[in-house]
Amino acid sequence: MQNFWKKLIKPTYVLAPMAGVADSAFRQVCKSYGADVVYSEMASATALVYNPKKTLQMLVSDKKEQPYVVQLFGGEPKHFAVAAKLITVKGVPRNSNGILRFAQNDTLIPNGIDINFGCPVKKVQKQGAGAVLMNDLKKSREIIKAVINNTELPVSIKTRSRVGQVGLLEFLDNIKDLDIKALMIHGRSMKQGFSGSIDTRIIREARNYFGGIILANGGIYSYSDSIEMLEKTEADGVGIAHGALGRPWIFKAVRTGQSVNRSKKAIFKVAIKHAELACKLKGEQGIIEMRKHLCWYVRGLPGAAGLRQDLVKVESLDDIRDILRKNI
Numbered sequence: 001m002q003n004f005w006k007k008l009i010k011p012t013y014v015l016a017p018m019a020g021v022a023d024s025a026f027r028q029v030c031k032s033y034g035a036d037v038v039y040s041e042m043a044s045a046t047a048l049v050y051n052p053k054k055t056l057q058m059l060v061s062d063k064k065e066q067p068y069v070v071q072l073f074g075g076e077p078k079h080f081a082v083a084a085k086l087i088t089v090k091g092v093p094r095n096s097n098g099i100l101r102f103a104q105n106d107t108l109i110p111n112g113i114d115i116n117f118g119c120p121v122k123k124v125q126k127q128g129a130g131a132v133l134m135n136d137l138k139k140s141r142e143i144i145k146a147v148i149n150n151t152e153l154p155v156s157i158k159t160r161s162r163v164g165q166v167g168l169l170e171f172l173d174n175i176k177d178l179d180i181k182a183l184m185i186h187g188r189s190m191k192q193g194f195s196g197s198i199d200t201r202i203i204r205e206a207r208n209y210f211g212g213i214i215l216a217n218g219g220i221y222s223y224s225d226s227i228e229m230l231e232k233t234e235a236d237g238v239g240i241a242h243g244a245l246g247r248p249w250i251f252k253a254v255r256t257g258q259s260v261n262r263s264k265k266a267i268f269k270v271a272i273k274h275a276e277l278a279c280k281l282k283g284e285q286g287i288i289e290m291r292k293h294l295c296w297y298v299r300g301l302p303g304a305a306g307l308r309q310d311l312v313k314v315e316s317l318d319d320i321r322d323i324l325r326k327n328i
């Protein structure tokens with residue numbers, strides 16, 4: 001299958017994977033603002049082996065999202081092998097007119113598979129998965145090989161700048177012979193978690209160890225952040241996570257130099273469109289999951305605290321429309 005990574009225009013702007021956030025509705029909204037590639041929420045390779053239905057349902061996607069990358073996490077090479085094959089051969093369910101065609105064999109093969117070497121969450125650590133894997137060079141290799149050997153899709157990885165004793169460059173040196181097409185580097189160590197400075201030097205040096213597409217990730221909230229990151233790292237593109245929360249138009253902003261600030265009216269218009277899509281794709285559950293997005297949309301606006309009190313209780317699209325329209 002085609003390596004879509006090679007065809008992208010540089011700099012490439014990518015929606016980074018976000019568990020509990022980057023579902024089909026959010027990915028579609030980000031795509032509509034110019035995200036070049038969108039990543040799924042991380043999906044458990046183990047769950048895809050033993051109980052695939054729920055996880056596949058989480059990975060549901062729409063053609064509009066392509067190129068779409070499914071991210072896997074886990075600690076067991078055998079599980080990655082089965083999961084990669086399943087996704088490559090059978091694909092994931094596709095939304096069609098808002099109906100989950102789960103039972104009807106209407107599937108979509110994603111454009112790439114990514115492996116998570118960056119998640120610091122305790123629950124994931126306990127499975128020997130995510131960031132802690134970077135510390136286990138042998139197992140990391142086995143996992144990457146298991147995925148590459150079981151898919152024709154381009155394989156990418158997402159790492160930290162350092163986990164414990166293992167720095168990014170040592171990690172990359174250990175896998176330099178493997179056919180990995182893209183690398184997203186969250187330029188913080190596992191110890192730093194999600195705050196603190198980004199190690200732009202190590203991202204730039206990664207180029208000496210990795211020949212594929214390099215995406216720099218961490219702390220991008222504006223056009224100037226993106227420019228600075230690209231200049232300092234000489235990466236091929238950037239991955240954006242927090243910066244897209246309640247500001248999915250950031251993909252347009254980083255491309256065009258526009259400000260990410262928008263009028264209340266413009267923000268509410270996007271929030272309502274996003275909610276309509278979430279409701280269409282996930283029904284009532286979509287509305288419940290929209291609550292956090294709505295709080296992100298109103299962040300920084302006058303009266304946001306009061307608005308949030310109402311938005312965390314919404315139960316229908318009408319509730320959302322009423323609250324937002326009343327407050328324009």
Ligand SMILES: Cc1cc2nc3c(=O)[nH]c(=O)nc-3n(C[C@H](O)[C@H](O)[C@H](O)COP(=O)(O)O)c2cc1C
Nearest residue numbers: 016017018019041042186218219220240241242243
């Ligand atoms: C809510 C949330 C969920 C995340 N889930 C994942 C995930 O599933 N897989 C992953 O590799 N990184 C995940 N991340 C990390 C982001 O992809 C990104 O590396 C990190 O937030 C740094 O980028 P930022 O400063 O642009 O947010 C998540 C981040 C957030 C905020």
